[in-house]
Amino acid sequence: MIVDVCASRGCWMYIAGDKPFQKLRFKVTDGDMVFPMTARGKMATVEGILQKFVLSKEDVIARKKHHAEETGEAFDPATVTSGETFYQLRGLGAEIPDL
Template sequence: MKQILFIVGIAFLVSCGNTKQSTEKVEEEDIEITKHGDAITEEGAVSPPNFLAQFEGKDSLNIKLTANITDVCSKKGCWMKLDLENGKSMRVTFKDYGFFVPLDAAGKLAVIDGIAKIDTTDVATLRHYAEDANASQEEIDAITEPEINYSFEAVGVIIKEKNAI
């Protein structure tokens, strides 16, 4: 009887583990997909040109976007940059600093869901971002003016190999 109670107790403890995970890996026909933050789908995601067209005349936009990842924070994956296909990129941060993306995500495709904004990034923040991206001291010192740009606060991210989306 003691053995049965012991086995039931162990099974109960194992089943009580934390079931919420902020990162999930999925294999679809040998294509690695990672999911971070809130659960999102690819359905309804727009391309960078469609995103820019929808954003015109607005200062913020709740949207789902798919784009190439060009850069990732080299320290812990706390931000990434996406190619907007117009010669510019957009910095993506993650809601409430609640999740990160893999450090090797550059060169892959991302589907992000959240809020895009137009904002001004001050010199101190730009220099901090440059440090995170392992820029040289010369490159960091060359940052002398604020930038007006797009930013995005994502609640969820899907990352795939480029040929998978």
């Protein structure tokens, strides 16, 4: 199930995992595919390549600042105390049947 969508360009969406609070980001190159906000709550079938990202503390701050700007959320850089590792799917294809 799609739990969140990029409100700025529709270039990513978060897909829920099989455990509570688990999700995976599905990201495409801007403009290759556009996911509408109405996709939130819908089921999706996606295909992609799993990527691992290891970020320094500075990279985490920049990434979270960018995300906050896109979503209008508040962000305090002092809340970041270390780097982090995350995974995402580089999107190759997606189908959202109920759109």
